[in-house]
Amino acid sequence: MTHLTAVLEGTRNPQVVAAARAVAGLLGVDTEQLQVGPGSTADRTRRVLGALAAEDVVAAAVSAGAAVCEGVITHVAVPVVVIPREGVRSMRGISRVLLPLDGSAEAALGVADLARRAVDTDADVTAVHVFDASTVPAFWDQAAHSYRAWTREFQHRYLPESVHLDLRRGLPADQVLAAAERAGVDLIVLGWNQRLDEGRAAIVRQAFTGGRVPVLLVPTGARTSSRT
């Protein structure tokens, strides 16, 4: 039986447990809890990664405030749901999901399987794509026709049909969190390359420190889709 492992440091964090249960429900797996014992951060991180490397672990949950968090999310091979430092407002279930996409196949493919699962559970899934200097299209010929052509192709390439696409411009981190806030989402699902110094790290950092929504980080090439 596959399961999602909630990584607990110190006292039991009910929000991590609740998030673990909610995401496990989305993935269709059980949950288990892993209490991190004493030791240096490096030792504890190593032990956690060892546990999460088990064949039957398909995902994990951890608090952004946990000392092992950074080491886990940057090295683990499975998706990890992270509870922001300030905690989340509520974690009853997952009925609204936000998928931040950057227009790259890498980011989209990472979350495609989870997007489909969310859609299958009747969750309201919104993808947000933020235009900045690195993602803005070269041309936008005519407002109605270009929008139709561009969004149709973007949707075709990266999203299940029923996912709503929300286009924004500005700083991706600001816009993603604003979109999450406005839509009242229960979960942000983000594909990333596990580098905290580049790519989508700004969104990750800001979601941990300034957000109130759990973030499911899906490493590029994560093994979720093939094993659940």
Next chain:
Amino acid sequence: MARGTPVTERSPSTAELGHTVGAVVVDRRGASMPGVRPRLRRLRDLGVRVLVGRPLPAALEQLDRSGIAGELVLVIGDEPPDTARALLDEQIARVLARRVPGICVDPRWAIVEHGVDPARHRVTESLFTVVSGGIGIRGSVEEAPDFGDPLVLATGIYVGTGPDDGLLPGPDVIDVDLTPPVIADRRILDLRTGTLHRTEVGADRPVRSMRFASIAQPGLLAVRVEAADDRIGPCLPTGGEGWETVGTAYGGIGALAHEETHQDSGIRSVERLVAVDSCRSSPPGPRIARRRLDRATSTGFDHLLAQQRAAWARRWERVTVTVPDDPETELGLRFALFHLWQLTDDHDELAVGARGLTGNGYAGHVFWDADVFVLPALVTIDPRAAAAMVAYRVHRLPTARARARAEGREGARFPWESAYDGRDVTPDEGYVGGEEVPILTGTLEEHITADVAWAAVHHAAWTRPSGRLTGAESTLVRETAAYWASRLALDPDGSAHIRDVIGPDEYHERVDDNAFTNAMARWNLRTAARQWRVGAATRREWLRLADALVDGYDADAGIHEQFAGYSGLEPLLVRDLAEPPVAADVLAGRARVARSQVIKQPDVLMIHHLLPGEAAPGSLARDLAFYAPRTAHGSSLSPAAMALLHARAGQADAALELLRISLRIDLDDLGGTTSAGVHVGACGGAWQTIVRGFLGAAVRSGRLELDPVLPSAWGSLEVRFRCLGRDVRVRADRETVAVDASGPLTVRPRVAGAASWSTSSRVRFSGGPGA
């Protein structure tokens, strides 16, 4: 071998080629071998070109002119008789088994796509569209995967008359039952022959296919697919036929298909000939399609293919570009030319939508792209098609007249977006990125009315030595002028103004006295005033209004102000936002760019492009220096238009840089929307950059003017194009310009002493250094 392609290589002992050739060349010794001549006769009957006893170089040259080269030529010479006979027998067997014909992959003529990438597939469907007779078939693969967007479209056949009613999707004509589907392949669009080829990669008995839209028999599509016999199934019983039609109250498309299936050594071939017909008033019946199909089936696939190769070869013989030092640019230009050629058909009018027949993007609507970017290209490619484009506008003059009247104006006002009946079909709202916006172009982008008149006059200048308009064209020019006369406002100081418009730079809306709009209106008034049908009083009035119309030229600064108040905007340069080309409005927001001097595309500079005589003398270089750094190229039309202007300003390297961007718009899907179709306006712009930009070709008073400039990366440039009823060939290098024409033509060189000019006796130089 012409064009440097290799002839099929094989060892003397090999008695099998493994592919189907298009021609056999045999020397006298080979032809005298026992059993060879009957085989050659058989091959000739089957549609294979056979040349006997000709010197090899001459034979290859002749075949090359018929579109048959490289691996498509089998040369029989010093083989042992058994080998020669075996090779010929193999060819006979392959043709009889209807195996998919071979291809000569010449990198200077081939667009090659590797792999089956669902994310890229819809893009290649657009790129690989084949068209004939106003019927376009997107380049979808035969097994019609669910990630594809197959479409059959017909020129001018719309779903309805509303803003969202696009081109009517016709019956599906290429799907084949192929199980399992192909997971890796190589697809090649051979521009030389207008054929699309596909070969599966990694299979013992690979799926192969070839298709073409026959330009020798317009409206006819030919498809052949082969695969292991347990993998491919026919759609119709062999020899069977199917008729399918799709229609609305605004016309329809019908397709009549004939299919044959053959089996040979475990390979099954499915051959389908499809005759497609369309009608602008009702769904078509099968009568015309039946006639086309009967003709096609009696011709046969292989003869049709030979016709196709020869017909495309004739096209390229008349109109082409050769840039020996820059194969990538040359291929991009040929790709653009290919899609421009594909716009042409033999109908009485031609509605060129923004994506042609390569996709349903832009709902098939006709914009100024057609009049200003495509038509000037088509006059140099297929003047009849350009005339049909003018006819499309002329036929909608009553609708334009009704609109002007409804708005309390005189004359005729053409719509910003036009489709079936010439009513304005511009949508009311849209999105710039994620920002919902009202769309005002349908109401305010009025320069289209003068653009339409300009296109009619431009067409006449390039195709008729007299430059005279037909009666209907004269009426169009006169009525558009009447519109402007009633549209502009006179101030107490006597100056005339056109207020509350949108110019080509759509980042700034509701502006007064847009320089381009005013210059076009002024030209429209002056051109109409010269017509003899205009009464003296009207002539005087129109000329007075034209003279009174301001154009924003600031004599002190030496540049044109784009519109009243533009110079007071924030002097932002596009590189302050991002590297162009960039949709600056999507990036920074509409309000932000509207407050700044950043513009979407050439606006003032379009005066220099279309009406160099209307711009202040010597102002091109200064306008270019001012506006180029402010131009985002957020329109796909922009890079080519700007490239042309740089070339005319003598800045050939800058021109080439922008031309290269323009040529990658669809091949690299730079804007993310090529899946909705190829940007045919950009194709037209690119070709104009070559003819009007680098060659400096212009026609005045029945004379062709030339003023070539070359970028430093090019040692030479050869261009063939149509002008004044002649096939013209210009070859320019650093020292010389050679001009030739298919008939008498007067050429006026405009290069002052920089090159020596030469020509045939058919061309007469007039004035300038070559005289």
